[in-house]
Structure formats: structure tokens, C-alpha cells
Amino acid sequence: MFDEMKGNGSTGGAIRPAYTALAAWLDEVKPDVLDFRRREAELLFRRIGITFAVYGDPEAQERLIPFDVIPRILSAPEWETLQRGLEQRVKAINAYIKDIYHRREILKAGIVPEDLVFQNPVFRPEMNGQKVPHDIYVHVAGIDIVRTDADTFYVLEDNARTPSGVSYMLENREIMLRLFPELFSRYRIAPVENYPDELLQTLKSVAPPTASADPTVVLLTPGVHNSAYYEHSFLADKLGVELVEGRDLVAKDDIVYMRTTEGLKRVDVIYRRIDDDFLDPLVFRPDSALGVPGLMSAYQAGNVTLANAVGTGIADDKAVYSYMPQIVKFYLDEEMLLKNVPTWRCREDEHLSYVLDHIEELVVKEVHGSGGYGMLVGPKSDKTTISAFRAKLKSNPKNFIAQPTLALSTCPTCVDEGIAPRHVDLRPFVLSGRDSIRIVPGGLTRVALKKGSLVVNSSQGGGTKDTWVLDR
């Protein structure tokens, strides 16, 4: 088991260089001081109103994601490795989506099976032959990364639709700066606060050619009842753009406007945090009250840019994920820098029988699942759960993939019994604009607060940490 602070030695191992100052500080600081700051942090979060909703839990309409005050630290060389890998991956994802909606060479070459694309419910035929500004589909990607030892990082999942969590990256840093100034003085930490600025530049860079030199950008939210609403309003505020709901927008003659107190105002770029299905009731789900009738037509006419583009879901489900090394090779003619977790596709008979034989050791996931729902962690599950899952798997194997249970790295974390190692992952955010790919050094570190647990999702009792990337 690899610990980010102590390395591979289970106890008493040498402190890894990036963590020396932190470890020294943890030794000095009195437990009650740490505990006090921890409660202070919670109070701050509650007052700022950073909450999220847990679906299906009426008792907790608004809940705080637990915040852990001990930062997760990455050295400069570690970050540079990640950065190169992320850039490469997102470039390949954009090329892949463009190809699928245009020439489909990767299908013709027989590298990705056709049914994986065409039978995928998130494939959008509306996008066939559709031009998007500068061929960028995924303007904001959240790539989930885990680590198993000092040199090995894996990509666990690509999020190419509407990845969330970046507000925590920013707020966690703010809170840490407020609560632990003395700790910051012992490190040189790369800032993340320029993320909104980078995001705005990215969004403006993909405005339609018809837009003015200073395009109007808005953030489209499903509304206050969405679990990520806090993030939407937070980002709109930091970007200095209007936070709109579907009912604030109107499409007339293929142009999108927002309703303002001074009449209708033209909109050029929509950073939408609402799923494809709900964008436009005339094209997608007719019962959607969240979208804008006529939006797709305006989009297809090229009068408004949607970020991310429609139909990017074909690049981020877990079955496509398993083809990512070939996808990178095909478009960039490069070896993939960031590894994929070995993945068994249950759609293939050989793989399925392996998975059924080894289910106790594997993690089995739904191809379209997210948020840690609908998955089985073999080693942590009892016999009845496993046999129930086995039945589900047999009845619809296409719907599942399986991966080995990775020994995720741990990071020291404040828990009830003191400071103890807990498993973590990392979600950096990758911005793709006309001119460049931008990645703010850091990301969202999620931590599984339950001892031994590997599920870091906030909906399943996970927490977050500030992520420090050290400057050279």
C-alpha cells in the first residue's frame, strides 16, 4: 500500500520529500488546534453556503461535503508528468469525437466497434456533419486519476460532459489560506485562483465567428434544485457572467437571447451545466422544462457555441475508455502517457467469463454509471451482494466493465481517531480553447473517509482535500 506521505513502508517509512515540511508541522501542531481549525472550516463552508444535494435523501436536501484540512501534495515533476498525459488525452478525445461525427475513420479501421458508438444512447445523430468552432468539443474535461505507487498513475475515468467539482478546488484553497497561513509559509505552492480567468478565456476563444470581439458568455444551470447549483452560481460569479436558467433564454430566428430588464440581449457562448437530454425539448426530451426550445437549431446554424458540445458522451463511457490507448495511437500516433486501468469488457465473451470467475477480486461498474452508484467492489462485498450482482451482470453483460481492485494511494487525513491514512483520487480540470490547452496546477482531491473504503464519491460519504502542486 502506497502512502503519499510515507511511501511504501507501511509504518515508519521515510517521509517523501514533498511532505517533509507538512509532517514536521503535523508533529508540532497540537491536536486541539487542528480540531478547532477543522470545526472552523466546517463553519466557513456552511456560512458560504457550499452545499450539495444527495439525490434520494429528503432529509438532507443540502449537505456539506466533508472537508479535510490536511492537504494532498504533488511535487513539480509529478505534476509535469500528469500535465503532459492529460493534454495528450484530451487532444485525442477531441479528435475522436470529431471523427465519429464526421468521417468515422476509426470505425472504418475497425479499431472501435461500431455498435459501441451507434447503440450508445448518448450518441447524437444531430451532430453528424455538424461543424463546431475550431473543432473543439470538450472545452472542459475532468479526468479522474488514481495512484498506486510513487511512479504509477492511472486514469480511472474521463468526464467529457459536464464535469463538476472545480468550485471545491477553488474554495478549499481559499479556506486553507485563511486557516493555515503558517503552513503556506513553509511551501511554495502553485496558485489555482486563476482558473475562472482561464475558463473565461477558453469560452470566449470558441465564440461563433458572428460574435463581436467581446462575446457574451452565460452559464446555463438546471436551477437551484440541482445538486451542483452552488458550483454553478459560484463559477458564474467568478467568471462575471450571467447565471441563466432555460426560461431566461429564448431562441428566435436561430439566434439565442437572454431576457434582461432592458429587453432581449444576444448570447454567443453557453457554458452549459445541463445534460444534452434537457437542452432543447424540441429535439431531445420533450418533457424537459429546463431547456430552451429552438436552442439546437440556433446551435446547428452556428450562431451560438455550446460548451461542452452536444454528444460528447460517446467519449467518456467506461466501454470506450478501454479503447483509449488505441484512440491516442490512432489520432496522435503516440503512445499513451497516462495509463489506463486494465479493463475487462463484459460485452466480450472471453472477458465476461474471466470476470464471472474472478468477481470477488474485481470492481464491476456500469458502463454509463457515475457517482459510485451501481458498482460492485468485489473484495468488500458479501456473498449475497455478489451473487445478486452476478445475475445482473449475466442478464446484460454489455452494460458492464470490470477492473482489478487497485490499491489506491492513501494520504494522511483527520478522522475521529486522529490522523490516519485514507484513500484518495484526483480530478484535474483540463480546458481546451482555440489556441491552447490550459490546466491549472491542482485539481480536486477526493478522499474516502471510511477506513479502508475505496469509494471517494461525495454522494457515498467521501470528502475533499486541498491539492497542492509545488512550484519548482
Next chain:
Amino acid sequence: MLSRTADNLYWLARYVERAEYLARILDTTLRLTALPLAYVGASNEWESAVATAGCASAFFAAHDEANEETVTEFLAFSTSNPSSIRNCFESARLNARAVRTALTIEMWDTINSAWLELRKWGNGPASREEFARFLRWVLESSLRFDGSAYRTMLRNDAYWFSRLGVYIERADNTARILDVKYHLLLPAHEQVGGPLDYFQWSSILRSVSALTAYHWVYRENVKPWLVADLLMLKDEMPRSLANCYDNLMQNLDRIANAYGRQGPAQRQARTVRARLENSRIDEIFQTGLHEFIEEFIEDNNRLGSAIAQQYLM
């Protein structure tokens, strides 16, 4: 600015103002009902409180009798009465949350803390003492909100729309008190100035926090036509109809200047304002206090819809 944002700001301010008004009505009613019957007469003050709050029909649909228990529950804590103090704070926060970014930290903090605090009160207070504390807390929350808006908001359309909400609601509230109590203000032939009237009149003043102001303005005993004069026509009285319309005019004009366009809302406000300016209290009493107030309430509603039409949709 988005029409919806303006709408949220407007309603946020209205709900906070309404919560404060309900707290004042309840406070005044508690005081009146604490007095021996001889001082207040046999009228049912709780029934009058419900009428003043403007929700008599909703109340009697749910309850047979207006008494301390049913009315406090309905006006303060009820989840089914959309205008209870609880729901006012609930709606205020929902509106605030929807425009989180248009608010200053201080405003958000006030409204969010009030909402968090409200949960502690559960389904109501255990005692009268606790209830009195609750009402004080409501007043304080409203004052904090108003103060934080005044002290921290940029003076732009966001501020002006939120002010419109305050004054439309306030004008409506003051007019409603007068409407329910108008019969008490009409000069009676006999017994003017008896203890019964004194407490009723002073309770009207108290419910708009104007009892001290009255004495400063008139330096006289409490007289019904002066109470009406103060609450309707005196510019310097912060809750008078005249003052509300001064403020409505000013804020509407600022919006019109910023947007470069006057509209129906400005014209409507000007008409009402002119009517208040040109009225004298003795003439109002002669031509009919009740009719005057009823018409005012309608006019005020009309202004509300004009603002909505022009800016909020």
C-alpha cells in the same frame, strides 16, 4: 441584468419585509390581549391579526377559531400558509439562493443564517417568553438584512429593484393595517379618548413602530385622525404611504435613467404619489377613509404588476 434576477431580488426584499410586518402584528396582538378586557373591548384581536396579515380566508379554511394558539401557528410557523414567517424566510432564501451572485456576502450571510436559525425553532415556541424572543429575532433579522443591503450593495439596478420590493410590500402592509382598523380611526361621537381607544390606536402605531415618532411629530395625545395622517401622508414617517411612494418614485426614476427609458411603472407611481401629495387628512375623512385606502391598495397592486410587466418577465 436578467429579468429573473431582478425578480428574485424584488421578491427577496418583499418576503423579508413581510416577515417583519407579521412579527410586528403578532407582537402588537400579544400586547393587546395581555390587557384586561375593559381596556381593549370585546373584539377578537386574534381575528383582527389574521385580517391585518391579509390571509383571513386561508386561515378560516384551515381553522374554526382564531385564538392565540391557532393564529400564532398560522402566521408564524405554519408550513401550509405561504405567507407565514417561516415560509417568508424560506421563500426569501430560495430567492436569495437563486441570485446568490447578485448579493453581497453580508446579505447572503444574513438571510442564510436566519434560515438556519429558523430550523432551531422547530414547530413553535414552548412559552410566551420564548415566542417573544422569536419575534424579536425576526425583527432583528429583517433589520440586519435591510442594513446589510443598505451598507454593502452597489448602487445599481440590483439595489434599486430590491428597494422596489421593500416599498411595494411596506406600502401594502401599512395600508392593510389602516384598512382593518379604519373603523377605530373614524371620529366617534362619544367617548373619544377613552382608554379603549387609546390602546387600540397606540397598537396601530406600534405595529408600524411609529408610537414614539407620533409624539415627536405631533406633540399631542394620540388622536385618530393624526394617526391616519402620520401613516398616510407624512413624508418623514418611514412607513407612511407617502414615504413609500417617495422611495418608489426615486428608485423607479434611477432605473429609468440608467436604462434611458420611462414606462408605465413610472407613470403609475407618479399618479399615486401625486394623489397622496394633494390629499389632506380631513378631506379623506370626509370623502371616506375606507374607500381611499381600498383604492390605494388596488393602485399599489397595479404598480406591482406594472413593474413586473416592464422589468421582471
